[in-house]
Amino acid sequence: MDFYSFAIQLLNGVQYGLLLFLVASGLTLIFGIMGIINLAHGSFYMLGAYMAFSLSSLTGSLLIAIVLGILLSVALGVFLEWALFSHLYKRDHLEQVLLTYGLILVFEELRSLIVGNDVHGVAIPDIFNWSIPLTATLSYPVYRLFMSAVCILLAVLLYLLIARTRLGMMIRAGASNREMVQSLGLNINLVYRLVFALGVALAAFAGMLAAPVSSVYPGMGTGVLIICFVIVVIGGIGSIWGALVAALLIGLADTFGKVLLPEAAGVIVYLLMAAILLWRPEGLFRRV
């Protein structure tokens, strides 16, 4: 592998990892703060991608589709938390698994009813639809660089939100002691609702961002969900920093695995998880 192909794979791996981080960060926040295992989180990613497809063909612009999509997914998050997830806080994990499993079936069938089962492509916006030439034959698409930049920006904003704002303080407090926060007179239910909506919006946004690159297809949510579980397990539940490191690790392992060992590509990330479980069962960055 020469330098340029290596660099391209490196950039691809980082970009894939950053995208996974957007989904996994919401998942780990919902685990860490609300104590809920959400199998339907991958469906939000799928939903985002389908919104990018449907809304951009309706409005003719991916940008408008993304803005509308974010608003819709926040609304969906608030609604789902109110209607379903708020019933789950005191239930055991098994019931959380079942309810969110039911939710996946509902989302998949609704997707099939409304949009159908075909694979769709989403056009890259014109300003990003060009490539940076590297050698005579190799070039790198600008849209992928743009994706990475957006993901990094969001990661920084997420860090600032949690570490530096009043809401972030409430989120951190709610994660460590729900009753105490409540008895201090803060509205913890509102915090939970916002965290959940944030998680949904992040996953949906990741789906919208990825739609032009990965195309839009049935079952796309499941693959992402399981990879994000691996990321959360490796990074440690509730740790955003852990999710970032683990997501980059998985992104690189998967990308280079596909290039170097195509037969074993599907298995590599799971072997990585197995190794880390042996070494540190509680994940790389678990904070208790």
Added chain:
Amino acid sequence: MKRKTLALLAALTMLALFPLAGATFYTELVTKVMILAIFALSLDLLVGYTGLVSFGHAAYYGIGAYVLGLMAPKYEAANLWLTLPAAIVLAGLAALAVGTLVVRVKGIYFIMVTLAFAQMFYFVFHDTKFGRGSDGISMNFKPVAAIGDFTPFDLANAAHVYYFVFAAMLAVFVFLRLLLRSAFGRALQGIRSNEQRMRSLGFPVYRYKLASFAIAGALAGLAGYLSALQFGFINPELLSWHQSGNVLLMLILGGLGSLYGAVVGAFAFVALQELFSSVTTHWQLLLGGTIILLVIFLPGGLASVMNRFERTLIGESGDE
């Protein structure tokens, strides 16, 4: 208690006589349900009795099926007495290997990790030449039950398959009942209700959980083998996480930790599936909606409704 025994006897008699009355279609349908019941029984050992919520149990079901598919020669029939034990042992060994890793973690972690490992096995069969890819394997011949020159039953005959599966289900049921009454089974139930205490009493909790995980995997392998035997066709979807979700759903429908519940749940699940798919091709929408409503409005599952019903019928009061 008497009533329960009577109900059990009645159900067993009905199942035993069923193929004599029904058309082949229904014989085959009930065979399929009983295979799922074995699968659900194996998961009940984990979820209901050991307190380990596995969301990747389909992996061992699929491995059991693939053992038959990969061992079967192309132009002749495989031998049942060779391939069946192999399926059980290999599925058990796979569960043992995964178990050494996953049993170390708890709660939400356990759910995620079991799902992830199941997905790994899915890719092993889906992506490699060894597993024959996403098309799967179709077998040209049913296995034969020959011991030397003597063939006690014919697995190409639907009624014979029915009784073979029926016997297997009873055997698994009795095996689990005995296992759970043994010191080993008591220890598992102790771990479910208070792991710390069991540990401080000196029980090697890790090894107990691991043994439970491996046994459950082996029994799931049996179910998977039987399913491959019945349909003669195997593909990676047998290991898919939908399968893991559905078997958990069966357990919840029937009620956890009673063994009967696993069997009732398998019947209830297939009945729901048949009912919904007769209404619409998008039957999973109805199934998903039902699950959501069930969790929100009936925390104890279908079993809690039946218990309540039974209590009002018999006039008992109080718990259990």
